[in-house]
Amino acid sequence: MAYMEAEDLTRFFLRKKRVKEGGFRRWVARERETVKALDHASFQVEAGELVGLIGPNGAGKSTTVKLLTGILTPTEGACRVAGRVPWAERKQHVRELGVVFGQRTQLWWDVPIADSFDLLREIYDRPRNDWAERLRQISAALELEPLLRTPLRQLSLGQRMRAEVCGSLLHRPRLLFLDEPTIGLDAVSKLALRSFLKEENRREGTTILLTTHDMEDMLALCSRVLVLGHGKLLYDGALQELLRRYDTVHTLRCTFAGEVTLPPPPPGCVLRRDGDAVEVDYPPAQVPTGDMLDWVRRAGPLREMTLKEQNVDQLIARMYQELAL
């Protein structure tokens, strides 16, 4: 049995339909519509995996996380984590669980974060020395030490997120959920957080599931992704495979020494001139990059060349488009 299992996991929400006209009817109208936040999704995650959940806004990512954490109960289907039903065996389940909501703080707003961590120790009822050891380790890795005596409300967004991540890991959870953890972080903080999560996953074997809109997060962290759209699970597999499927265009940019006459490029390529440089878009699935290099060599003496893959964000946007999301 897999560590985490979802079988036909489904959550519907009833939403009152707004009746546009009629003064009184508007108040008594009881029309409702069903919103399928998550629609019969099945997947399995093994212990120690690092999995990314992606999808456009409203795809069902947060709902999935809330079902697996036990915050929501499923409308249909079932999920199990370590053999437990999250909402039914809530206390035992969350004891081994860490959660970070990018949009919402779980620490106490007005007190120094060290005090928040103290109360968390009480809540999780962990031994004092293990807690101190863990706090030392994580706060060093996340460079939180100078901030421990600062109230949460005085921290910047990036500092606060690091504090949240620290708070979610002090009790040594086996499973960590991160809901948009890098939202609003600057480049340095993002990089630091990514490498920390990767290290945590490697050293402690913590299973990590994260939702994000940041494709760089995905590339850096997740070997496996689940793509959700309109509540349906659309793809479950390796990130590289997903990229290959949609990554149909690479761009080769070259500058040559002196004037050259370009031979016609292989079929399927688009040629552009950009000042001194020449840019060729080619589909690597049909035209091997080696062929392109041959073509460049035939054109003349090469001075400089760069190869660009398509931006991941553009890829994902195209995938959403193709899947009609």
Added chain:
Amino acid sequence: MKTLRYMGRAMGLLLRSAMQYRASFLMQTLSQAVMTGGELLAVEVLLGRFTRLGQWSGPEVLFFFGVMQCVFALVEFVGRGVSTFATYVGSGEFDTLLVRPRNLLVQVFCTRLDPRRLGGILVGLSALALAAAGQPLAWCWGKALLLVASCLGTTLLLVGLFLIEATVSFFSVKSIEMVNVLTYGGRTACQYPVDIYPTPLRLLFTFVAPFALCMHLPVSWVLDKPLWGASYWAALMAPLAGAVFFGIMVRVWYWGVRHYRSTGS
């Protein structure tokens, strides 16, 4: 034991949070003290005003009033997390409690524990002292026990009533104020003995929101005028109605938790 320690720590953190804003903390404490003092003065006025209410003398009425004051101070101290629970659900902050390995209801209490609210007990105690001084009362341990049982039972009853509103908030974001009729209304109405009211209200406060059983029956026994001629044991057991009411509402509330919808993202 662990739960009590957790509640103590949580309360400490909340106090420290409040003290972060020193001016506001001082103002709050001060205003609560002033309010408490004001109510004390009101008690003085009341004592002179009530000569007789039904079969009850002025000091006896004041005695009921005092018990209710003590109870409500306890409720405000421990139960504010429950009475303000709707905002927690509306903002989705309840998510946070659901991912922590502690009893949910205890965590809800811990969101708003404020020991300063206990100041209200002073009003109640002084009302009780004035009332006791104004009439010949023979004291014994049995009566003290009745008072304690009555306070606990009524506190549980009121927190249970607040739990109704908390449960409603799972289903309707703008929670209905209707329950306030029973909580704040019940508090105000039932600081006077129940037998001064017409039958429908008497039935309401006996069988629906059993203030009569939790409070009036044992307190009337303490005043040597037991309602319905109840025996000591009946008066001692009656506050259990509050515990039962609370227990049922806790069940209902947990059923509501299953229907929690959280907020978007």
